[in-house]
Amino acid sequence: MRIISVAGKKDSGKTSLSCRIIEELSNRNYKVASIKHSHHKMQMDHEGTDTYKHTMAGSQFTVGIGTRTYFNINESLSLERLLFLIKLMDEPDFVVIEGFKNYNYPKFSTSPDLDDEYTIEVVDAKNLSDEDVKVLVDKAERYGYDLLPTLYTKDCGYNDANSIAKAIINDELTYDDNKQAELSLSVDGNVIGLNEFVDDFIKNTIMGMLKSIKLKNTVYLILTIYKYLLIKRRSKFNGS
DSSP: OOOOOOOOEEEEESHHHHHHHHHHHHTTTEEEEEEEEESOOOOSOOEEEEEEEEHHHTTEEEEESSSSEEEEEEEEOOHHHHHHHHHHHHOOOEEEEEEEOOOSSEEESSTTTTOOOTTTEEEGGOOOHHHHHHHHHHHHHHHHOOOGGGGOOOTOOOSSSHHHHHHHHHHHHHOOOGOOOOOEEEEEEEEEOOOOHHHHHHHHHHHHHTTTOHHHHHHHHHHHHHHHHHHHHHHHHTTT
16 A cells, blocks of 8 residues: 645645546556545534434444445544554555645645655646646656555665654655565554564464464454454543
8 A cells, every 4th residue: 555645725725636546546456445524513424314323323334335435433533543454444645635734655746845854856736737737647657655654674774664754755765565564453543564584473473372373262252352442442431
């Protein structure tokens, strides 16, 4: 999964540029997800629907399933948590995020005064041709990378995720999704990065456990782990 962002001031063309990038990525046969950030309260459900009634009754996490599926969570999740959940549920090729100014992901800026070390290019979003957008998407393919905490490389001199991210943007490293950890891990809402050794150790341990027990016991093991996680989650909310 690769992440690219579009940031800028209000009315600078962020949404139109985001849509054009999404369209061009889709034309290149990538599976694309997107996140929109707003400082205003966003409501995807509306008064009168059954799911709205569930939320008003006190449901903290409401899911609507029909020809589409949507989630209504009664809290503001961090960007890293959202990216992790998107990767876990849908495994897109690209995630386009709009409106997050201060995160360490490669970005196209639609405002001249928003130009930091993670900015790929400052653009006039309202005056871009179709060819200009294609060039931007070429750069998204080149500089986009996965969740920041999960970045890993064997190359000497890059010992933390931020250093790796900056090296990719500065053309000192080439991001290769096939060389990243196969497992995604999150503990108490925090995304945990894995190097090659830890990734292989966890993967081989779990697969070894599953191969050594019968199907009935496998289901029991999964349910036991799930029950434990629920208890731990409830304990956290109850303050114990």
